Amino acid sequence: MKHSLKTPLAALFALLALSAPALAQSIDERVNEIFANSTGWFVSLIFSDFPGTSFPWIVGWLVIAATVFTIYFGVVQFRWVGHSIALVKGDYSDPNDAGEVSHFQALATALSGTVGLGNIAGVAVAIGIGGPGATFWMILAGLMGMASKFTECTLGVKYRNEYPDGKVSGGPMYYLSKGFKERGIFGGGILAVLFSVFCILGALGGGNMFQANQAHAQLANVLGDYPGWITGLVMASVVFAVIVGGLKSIAKVTEKVVPFMGILYVGTALIIILMNFDQIGTAFGRIFEGAFTGLGVAGGMVGALIQGFRRAAFSNEAGVGSAAIAHSAVRTKEPITEGFVSLLEPFIDTVVVCTMTALVIIITDQLVTDPETGLFVLNEAGTAIQTVGDNSGVALTSAAFQSSIDGFKYILALAVILFAFSTMLSWSYYGLKAWTYLFGEGQTKELIFKLIFCIFVVIGAASSLGPVIDFSDAAIFAMAVVNVLGLYFLMPIVKRELQSYASRLRSGEIKKYK
């Protein structure tokens, strides 16, 4: 089956590669046009402003949610972070449970789904549009998002479905329906269905098209420009081989390489920052000043805030509900321990990794400033800050790294492709869980989703960044609308769990093994 498929694919590639580049370019343009036209309404609905302001309601929604959870759980993200680390280290793991998924493994797997292009390309987009000040709002969003993540992952484990064969399925669709029923509130089922629909869209958007799009941008940056649908077809066939063809070994290798790529990325960023240590103060100065003034960026302070919050949510997925799907697979006696572990994710993802990217871009002076006023110079269209090489997205990050360490763009290209790939695999899993929640499990039904998923890889790689990023954000935020609404109703349940766990920890009923 696999072999019979490879040959015609290869022939197709050869044929397409030989055909005129002009034709190829026009395919990309057509794809882009159709895509932008058919998703525009959805994007404008999600990103419409509060009446009479230029502030998107969705950003307000996320800020309020993160603030509410932070206050309601008594700043859980700071008071319990020590305990979270102890859990990950395995201090509280019963040795008799060895062989089950550990807290470390759950965290690592969830992180490999979120650490990725959001941290590399997304941050560049935020800074390119919102200026350095966006970093401040991004970090703040990351810190507050820890509380949202804590809430959703605790619920994910508490209300998961366990099947007789030992498999588990969980996530917002399960806690929305089961949790609401338990509290006697109407509407959980409807929210669960809505969430599933948006989750499928999110899987196709941010979890797929954005990844394919930026992986192609990075490849074109290194290899020279060529049509996006070629990258799309290659990536789609590898994704196809894994999720449809069952080549699990590719997924396993990816899962093992990605953490090292992440460490390499952060390590390199640190080296660049240390090489320019005299500018660290200036960089933070710009971040703080820009956060409240915008430093002349289009949209000013609000522009920086919107970009910061948008990219943070996109990167760490706090409040989106996706992490709840990943964490619910973990077998633990205390659902809340998964919540504690998961609150480390936005910290690592946004506060550490995203900030590294931001600092490298700012320190290496990629953004063009007016020498007289010290304000940023906007590009011709007036939509973003003028950058040194006229770069945006992943190309901007690449240029920043390359300017300090020659040849790093090749390593970054490899990292980007691996990150993109592992994020796609993660989201194909989330999307499939939502799909099976809606349509039930079954080989044909699952195959349909997987095929749609592969097609969107090609569309994503062929489209231009603007429409893709808008749709990706819109879909991911639509998930957050439903999920956060549900979390408000279910947070008393998490609070009870937290109080019970805290008192048992104090009484010594929950004991340390190490």
Place this chain on the structure above:
Amino acid sequence: MSKKLVLGFDDSESAKAALDFATTLAKAQGAEVIVAHVLEWSPYSFLTKEELEERHMRRKEELARAEDALLKPVLKKLTDAGISATTVLRYGHIADTLVDIINENKAEQIVIGRTGHSALSSRLFGSVAGSLAQAAPVPVTIVP
């Protein structure tokens, strides 16, 4: 209280030789044999989403398989030979876990097979027999 002897057992050829050796030894000394099988496992490895989801099920399968295919036949062989024997099945780092089992049972010695690692892989990862010889709190017999 009778003497206790831990036999580190897996499905290798040298483990079978170690079993024969341990049988003779236990008979001669009137010792009790604790047959230990450790499934290599690190809580700090990286898994895919599917592996995470299936882990609990796989663990059950692995335990059942080890119990049926490895430990039961050995237990039968030992009891048939008139030796009192028990089994232990654990997950973990192999050498460390064997040391734990020795300590928990207050065993007086351990017998293991020298598993046929290639020179390269034992150089890279260390062999179980080698690390046990260094870490064990009791005399170690390594059977080729």
